[in-house]
Amino acid sequence: MAGMGDDHAGHDHVWADDLTKNQGLVLGTLAHSDGPLSAYDILDKLREDGLRAPLQVYRALDKLMERGLAHRLESLNAFVACADANCHRRGLIAFAICEDCGKVDEFADPLIDERLGVWAGARGFAVARTTMEIRGKCANCAAA
Amino acid sequence: MAGMGDDHAGHDHVWADDLTKNQGLVLGTLAHSDGPLSAYDILDKLREDGLRAPLQVYRALDKLMERGLAHRLESLNAFVACADANCHRRGLIAFAICEDCGKVDEFADPLIDERLGVWAGARGFAVARTTMEIRGKCANCAAA
């Protein structure tokens, strides 16, 4: 790996141990960011680590999302690391996105999940995955 | 208006009567489609009606969405006409999207909406708008 001051893949990972180099770089970048990043944001931050093309980032993101280590925010075309370090989450995950400061709060609500199951059951709809994103102002920014 | 075989704005509108020409064209296109359309899909269908640039479509979509006559599906980068003809809906609107046939089912669930209100209230989060999209297979496609 090219010289770097901050080698995520080398020692900075407390996540899964079997990430590939690019997956480690991308997850490290997301984990250290205080807000969501677009794929191109990630790419820019990783140029000095040798990444050059969007596809390298998208490939890593796909794998990370498969494993639940990262999530995509559809309404932002951006990505975040999973807030649950060892990702024990199941079922629906929702995100509250502050439009002022950009912070994202990830949460799971079993009741909403169940309610969704009821709707789907009644319709015979087979749910594969659900995205739920709330836009607005976090408590901090609403106060200001 | 340039000659056209299918003048939505002229006679085809049962929606609001005060839509502009482009808004009428775009809403007509969405309403006649049996699935979601991207902005560029819409543009292609409206070239013969004189539209030439993406911006013309995006501008119309913005106005239609402001009025609740159209919705954006974030996970698809696509748009649909509101299923409720005169759009009496309030609060959270959810979409079930079939990944097989592409059909979209729009519904509102007050309980989910309320549950969301509880979460937001507890956190001091001021909700501006919520997007909820379920991906999976509709009853028809699940059967096949």
Next chain:
DNA sequence: ACGTTACATGTAACTGTATTACATAGCGTT
């Protein structure tokens, strides 16, 4: 009638997001 304001429109160029196609490299198995 004239200028002013407000809003809808038209056009081009551009930025940002994501995928396709093809080539290369590493590793475990046989």
Next chain:
DNA sequence: AACGCTATGTAATACAGTTACATGTAACGT
């Protein structure tokens, strides 16, 4: 060594959305 599998590298392209600027048009006040 040859094979299959997965990860990588690179370029080119497709798709989505915005910025900047010019024009049209109808309502309003003077």
